[in-house]
Amino acid sequence: MKHLIFFAAFVLLTTTLTTLTTGCYYDNEQDLYGVTSCDTLNKRYSVEITKILADNCNECHVPSSGSYVDIAIDNYDAVNGYVQDGKLLKRINDSSNPMPPAGLMSECDRAAIQAWINAGALNN
Ligand code: HEC
Numbered sequence: 001m002k003h004l005i006f007f008a009a010f011v012l013l014t015t016t017l018t019t020l021t022t023g024c025y026y027d028n029e030q031d032l033y034g035v036t037s038c039d040t041l042n043k044r045y046s047v048e049i050t051k052i053l054a055d056n057c058n059e060c061h062v063p064s065s066g067s068y069v070d071i072a073i074d075n076y077d078a079v080n081g082y083v084q085d086g087k088l089l090k091r092i093n094d095s096s097n098p099m100p101p102a103g104l105m106s107e108c109d110r111a112a113i114q115a116w117i118n119a120g121a122l123n124n
Contacts, residue, residue, distance in 0.1 A: 038108035040115035044124045045076060049116050052109045053079070056100050076123045083121045089114065 043049060053061075053073060060067050062074040072078045073088075082088035091099035092113060098104045116122075 038111040040111050043112045043116040043119070045079075045116065045122065046124065048112055049079075052105070052112060056105050056109070060100075080121055080123070083117055089117065
């Protein structure tokens, strides 16, 4: 009987210790692999996409902007035109001829645009 109690106490102790030392194991993808997981859910033209374009493209692609090139992408129809002919995705991912010309946008910004296009490039 005594042995049984010792055994039970031993099992309880090791279980508790194991839980305490490994239970709160913390890691994340970015620390482990250097990969950022981007939030690509619910990307809307009127909110997330126009913000990315405003931050990265309007400087040259909005008619009133300082260094305007005669290629507007400041409204849905124009943007959607470049979605449909494939030029938008091509240029934002083309590291040898990128848009913006200074260099590719962040992976998450590009993934957001890709997700919006995959969902049908809606005027939402
Ligand atoms: C510093 C100015 C500048 C910025 C910022 C810029 N562009 Fe451009 N963009 C140009 C110029 C100049 C051209 C025309 C020459 C060329 O195609 O490389 C162009 C061409 C394009 C074209 C090709 C149009 C065609 O008919 O072939 C697309 C699509 C485009 N830009 C999208 C974008 C997007 C999307 C962004 C933001 C992510 C962006 N650009 C940011 C200057 C810019």
